[in-house]
Amino acid sequence: MTDTMIGVIGGSGIYDIEGLEGAEWRDVPGPFGAPSDRILTGMLDGMPMAFLPRHGRGHVHSPSSVPYRANIDALKRLGVSDVISIGACGSFREEMAPGDFVIVDQYIDRTVAREKSFFGPGCVAHVSVANPTCPRLGAACATAAEASGSRVHRGGTYLAMEGPQFSTLAESRLYREAWGCDVIGMTGMPEAKLAREAELCYASIAMITDYDSWHPDHGEVDVTAIIATLMGNAARGKVMVRALPALLRGARTPCPHGCDRALDHAILTAPEHRDAAMLARLDAVAGRVLNGPAH
Template structure:
């Protein structure tokens, strides 16, 4: 049995959790660069928690410049075992309405300007992301949402776009009609891939703020409506996060889906050919297999 340590990556509004004991912001050094911000750590209902502002407090980073590798590495160094992404998204489905949550289980990665792996020349590794989120962790998020009366959709495909601009109508219709995606956002890739490489369980809670540009009423949406939805979603997200320690428990068994053993057979480079400099940077992410 190992201790559960829950990591939350999201906006600053998610972190004002009532009852978080010993709350303190701390700097975590990473060999992959500076994380987005300091990390708020504390204990809730006997379970350690770590909150990382994805864009930095004050929204400093664009989706492209978020230091995804440093963020995941920093959480791993803190002992995090389970990562929950909380992020805003647009919807491609009439029945997935603004204010609803979608617990994502698949991704289509359309990002192109981001570093997507901890591995490379000198230490090559291939992990499977056929099922990029952890069913156990996702089920806990769904259960928490249902218990709170939040309208939640269990499963959905998230189109990760580069941004920072939103989709053209032609793109939006293609993603919705030809590709069968359900929601669209800019931040869950390569985050989910890196979490898998770091052998961390990962779940994604996508909070719908609007219909994307495919919707005939898209142009009629007032910015005040979107802000009101964002504010309401943040409150619901805080309540959802606060329920996770009770659902996950203070101790955890090995992941039944193998997320925490993703590197078991992934390393391809012969031991005598591995780059010592890269290996030193992989001490937290891949230390179990190195």
């Protein structure tokens, strides 16, 4: 077992993490290209941590241009074991109000313009994402978020849309009323799928900024209002992160939900038919199984 190392992927409004000892912005090259930005590494309360701004410092990546594969690959190469994803979202539920945090446990993926797997021709794999987030890690994030003073909803279905435009009124009503979604965002997928392929425990904290366009008293999504709420969310999100080492330290054992063993029976391509170039690209995310004696 690897030691615990927390990797934080910060969404809109979260471009760094304060209080890291020995903080250093590092380049982490990999076979899937450059990640969104250099990665900030250091120690937080005695635990190693890596922080990656999803959109890059200065917010240079749109939701569709974020290099999701490079981001997850880079975190895995650094030794990250637990990924905390933080991002802004809209709400479809009256009781899930702007300023609240939602610990996402399900997704509906409506993105269409993104690479969604590390695998492909030459090494085919199918992982289960029936339960795409790690309950153990999600529970720790919920406890940390509550300690930050946030109102937290433990569980919610996230509609991942392509963007960059916000929803039409018809779409918003469809996702809320017919599909039963709770929140909507633009970056939750394929990040969660890729984390599972990389055998990383993954938790998603969706920070609500607005009610999307369905709400009769909310009107159209207003970016100015979103930014105001986002800044308050971001401050509490950073407090939440600082509480995580105390909740996650201790002797590390295998994930009780199998996140760190997701590839055990996932690779279908016979060893003699695997493409060498593809295997080289997978050295970090799938090295545990590809280099094992049984494979």
